[in-house]
Amino acid sequence: MTTPLLALSGLTKAYPGVIANDDVTLDIGVGEIHALLGENGAGKSTLVKIIYGLVKPDSGVMQMHGTAFAPVDPRAARGAGVGMVFQHFSLFDALSVAENIALGMEAPPPMATLATRIREVSETYGLPLSPDRTVGDLSAGERQRVEIIRCLLQDPKLLIMDEPTSVLTPQEVDILFETLRKLKEEGTAILYISHKLEEIRALCDAATILRGGKNVGTCVPRDTSAREMAEMMVGSTLATPKAAAHDAGEVMLSVTGLSAASPSAFGMALKDISFEVRAGEVLGIGGVAGNGQDELLGVLSGELPCGNGMVSFKGGDLSTIGPEARRGLGVLAAPEERLGHAAAPDMSLTENAMLTGMTREGLARSGMLNWTKARGFAERIITEFDVRTPGPHNAARSLSGGNLQKFVIGREVLQRPEVLVVNQPTWGVDAAAAADIRQALLDLAAGGAALVIISQDLDELMEISDRFAALNEGRLSAPKPTSGLNVEQIGLMLGGAHGMEVAHV
């Protein structure tokens, strides 16, 4: 057998109270696309951080091409040929594309030369990108290209990609895969982290599954079904969300000719959006982030002002009613940004439960807060949505992303909304928890609530929504019944691949 490119053996890393990696052994071959699978908190991030030199393992060794490899910092890792594309982009909004790329390089050439090389590489791999643009103005897909090109310019031997497709349209995903396969042919190994098992089956040569920090098995994704992989990750069998048959009832939420400016300089204005959602119906709104999703949620929740008569609930105008009063009526919303928007990071779960549940759960009376009741409500969310935390007194910040997501969604679902608007319900949540959240949303609809689900995960929208519409550049396509739509049509509804083209070298 040939020497693997990178061999990890017995890597262990413990944090206070939790063992993130427990004796992990893993080989990645030259030109191999290797998937790393696991639930939230299974230790995937810690493992790649060790490889990238951001975290030092407590014990265990790494070898690259048979020689010892122990990067002291990311710089050393990059020097050894390891590149990483982060899940949360490590980009600088106020700087230009070229400046961002220069920051990730050891010895960047002068700016003019660098700009030429960026153009060359971006054309070679079919990732068009102008070096002079300010990163804050780019779409999520374009930002990812910046990260990828930053890595490619350094001729990496191993490219680590953390959830690269979560922000891309199907066409963009195809082009990314073409790029990755091309890299593989050139001998670059790729360590690929994703929750999307079908993608892994389509792309990866091998997969390693982590559970509770341990390597619990490997498989060849092509020969393994997505369900089997998911069950290896969870360690038990998995339930598929099922929608109960139901008829659409009266119109609950209706939006007519909605136009609204974005409050943020980098945001997207909404342009003439119209749709209605009936009781018991789930409307899925797809689209790449930054096309007006946050603004739409803001208008529906009442955070952003809109013109008279543009949004109405059971026929009554909502436009002049603020978020808290809308909650009282039964119109609830769960925004995408968990820390800082959906939850106050430094406040406890009880306090966070109080913040949105006050009105509907009767947690306050004549201005005085009933903390006992609020704690009970928080505990109910924790049990019913399997939020893993020591208790409701813990700060929201201390929860992992997936766990906090379960809490935030659970908090709204348990308030028995009549209309619920959710942005990215399962973003960063593992397969089992995502299935639970989707099931809860479907149950809610079956109970007669009208749901608007805004998501970038098209598989999710296809699975749970009755009708689908695409949000592109602030405009909403006409909603179509989900049954009968295929990926191709959806891609076209989403406005194509945003100027991407397939690699042609």
Added chain:
Amino acid sequence: MDLSAINPILLIAAMIAAATPILLAAIGELVVERAGVLNLGVEGMMITGAVCGFIIAVNTGSPTVGFIAAAIGGAVLSLLFAFLTQVALANQVASGLALTLFGLGLSALMGQSYVGIKPPRTEATPLGPLADIPVIGPIFFGHDLVVYIGLVIVAGTWATLKFSRAGLILRAVGENHDAAHALGYKVKRIRTAAIMFGGACAGLGGAYISLIRVPQWTEGMTAGVGWIALALVVFASWKPWRVLLGAYLFGGITQLQLNLQGAGVAIPVEYLAMSPYIVTIIVLVILSSDKSRAPGSLGRTFHVSG
């Protein structure tokens, strides 16, 4: 009133000199803020620089050594701020306010036996025949070295931030410290260096007041210049040349209104005294109406997380 008593050439030369302390303090703070740190202790570092420079200049008889001591004094005091905010992860606003109060008290203590003494005179820079050119000579070439150093620092800061890799890294740290850390840059080390640069500049600015502008030592003699420098950085949208413009505008109008007061213009003194603040703010607010914005991580504590 007698406007003919005002000599325009001397007035413009004095405007440039009046602007120098603010300019020095502001350009230092600009670098600190571009690195993502909000140091409200400018006033404290200035007054500490003023007293250090004064004491050393009096004892050595050399203003040059005095200025070097002032820069060191300001930088050493800023190290205290760096320790509090970068190592102990204390709140930057509170630490900066404390630094100002501490600097004011410390300088008063250090300067007790120096009240009423005259410092050695700082000579104009010998620029030879340039200074003899009519009009332009006295305006631009008759100044002491520190005025030119201030201009060189502004130009150097601008060029470094815009063209050099060090400047790019500094801006990156100020823009998004988590991303900079993920790329392997030493956020705390870079910020500490920026804070010390800011301290040294503030110290120089303070010594310019005690050794050249006034020149003598009085408690609290910086009289709020540090705060003006702080405001200037914000109104200048964190851009070096706008800081220069703002400082010259402010220093210039301060000098002009003093001259007008002296000439007995029939405008109440209070209006004249507030004019520099109003004009500077109006001009810089108009300039900053473009889309420039504060560094993304400004004032946020950087905490390494696993």
